[in-house]
Amino acid sequence: MSIKHTVQSSVKDEGLIEKRREQMIQGAVKLFKEKGFHRATTREIAKAAGFSIGTLYEYIRTKEDVLYLVCDSIYDEVLHRLSGVSTEKGTIDELQAAIRQYFELIDHMADKILVMYQESKSLPKEALQYVLKKEMEMVSLFESILQACVQAGTIQLSEKEIPLAAHHIVVQGQMWSFRRWALRDQYTIEEYIRIQTDQLLRGVC
Incomplete structure (x- = not known):
């Protein structure tokens, strides 16, 4: 079951809360990218939003609530994207589709992911633990997909190798955010997905 930090609001309109918090997230991500979490003030976040x-x-x-919101927006979208990919048959096509959905999402949310990990080193202990738990939830999604493929006999991984392969997929996707300053001069997102997927499958098939 997914954990979720409760961010308190005095507003009762759920639709308005969602709209305002999305504005807040977008403004804060740009601000944190430029100044860092600790140097940015709540007044500046409000102005950016x-x-x-x-x-x-x-x-x-x-101010930490904003980081919780950024974190949840990333992992909620990952869950949403991957939940739309069928993994019932445990086929290679299903695994490839899940990797593609995840990598495309990384491309779409690159700034959010970059900020989340840049600032995680300076988070309070409670907030850092929250981020790490959400990260492990994402890894678990790929563990389940890989497990289905193993059970179907389409890939060859031991029980001990499955979690490492799941971590590998998650990190290789995130690398598109962390290293895009270099990668985007050499690869399109389509090329990156194809090459990374091919390399992964050569190791598990």
């Missing part, structure tokens, strides 16, 4: 500091505090209580 397009509303007043008073309005900001109607939707969050602390």
